[in-house]
Amino acid sequence: MSKSSAQPLEDMRLGEIAVLLPGATAVFRRFGLDFCCGGDVLLADAVREPGVALDQIVDELRRLDQSAPSSHPREPAALIDHILERYHETHRRELPELVRLAQKVERVHASHPDAPIGLAVALEHMAIELETHMQKEEAVLFPMMRMGPQPMIAHPIARMRLEHDDHGERLRELETLYRHGRLPEDACGSWQALYAGVKKLADDLMQHIHLENNLLFPQFATDLPATPICPGMANPG
Numbered sequence: 001m002s003k004s005s006a007q008p009l010e011d012m013r014l015g016e017i018a019v020l021l022p023g024a025t026a027v028f029r030r031f032g033l034d035f036c037c038g039g040d041v042l043l044a045d046a047v048r049e050p051g052v053a054l055d056q057i058v059d060e061l062r063r064l065d066q067s068a069p070s071s072h073p074r075e076p077a078a079l080i081d082h083i084l085e086r087y088h089e090t091h092r093r094e095l096p097e098l099v100r101l102a103q104k105v106e107r108v109h110a111s112h113p114d115a116p117i118g119l120a121v122a123l124e125h126m127a128i129e130l131e132t133h134m135q136k137e138e139a140v141l142f143p144m145m146r147m148g149p150q151p152m153i154a155h156p157i158a159r160m161r162l163e164h165d166d167h168g169e170r171l172r173e174l175e176t177l178y179r180h181g182r183l184p185e186d187a188c189g190s191w192q193a194l195y196a197g198v199k200k201l202a203d204d205l206m207q208h209i210h211l212e213n214n215l216l217f218p219q220f221a222t223d224l225p226a227t228p229i230c231p232g233m234a235n236p237g
């Protein structure tokens with residue numbers, strides 16, 4: 001058993017628990033706890049805002065099997081490969097179809113009181129932001145990581161963490177626009193497929209950010225040098 005697993009769960013950070021316990025991220029999602037961008041917050045503090053009963057969530061976490069195998073590697077090079085294949089490629093494959101579906105649903109159901117007006121544009125913005133961000137990781141940060149720890153890596157990591165915060169903000173806007181997945185009773189097949197796709201995007205993106213913020217980046221943790229050494233990360237593309 002690891003040192004951190006002996007700590008009371010209440011006193012651990014959400015990101016630590018998500019790394020330690022396979023299945024914890026699904027519990028956090030169900031209770032509305034932000035384990036990716038908000039991964040530095042202690043569980044006891046995180047439950048206050050959504051008003052979740054701390055005992056209940058600790059009980060659910062304790063029931064998870066700590067010995068269950070993770071669905072992802074931990075070693076940096078293998079973890080980067082996993083992130084590229086499972087998340088970067090998936091976002092690129094699925095987002096354009098979600099934009100098309102959202103445009104169709106908004107057009108066909110424009111007069112419906114529950115139509116998700118604005119969702120297509122929000123998804124387009126998300127696709128552009130994510131593409132720019134992923135290109136920076138692929139062209140600069142991940143190649144640096146494959147060369148091993150080095151002081152200058154702190155700046156691109158800090159930059160990517162800030163952009164992850166922005167993605168989290170966009171995700172909250174998306175979740176409001178699609179009414180947290182609540183479909184009207186007369187929703188057509190396209191509408192149902194759209195909401196299922198947005199939910200999958202949200203789940204994937206939170207897991208993607210969690211793996212980078214809480215598992216990959218901490219393996220290269222260094223203090224920021226006094227001056228930025230890697231200005232290329234500040235510019236899109």
Ligand SMILES: [Fe+2]
Nearest residue numbers: 083134137212
């Ligand atoms: Fe990424």
Ligand SMILES: [Fe+2]
Nearest residue numbers: 133137160212
């Ligand atoms: Fe990222």
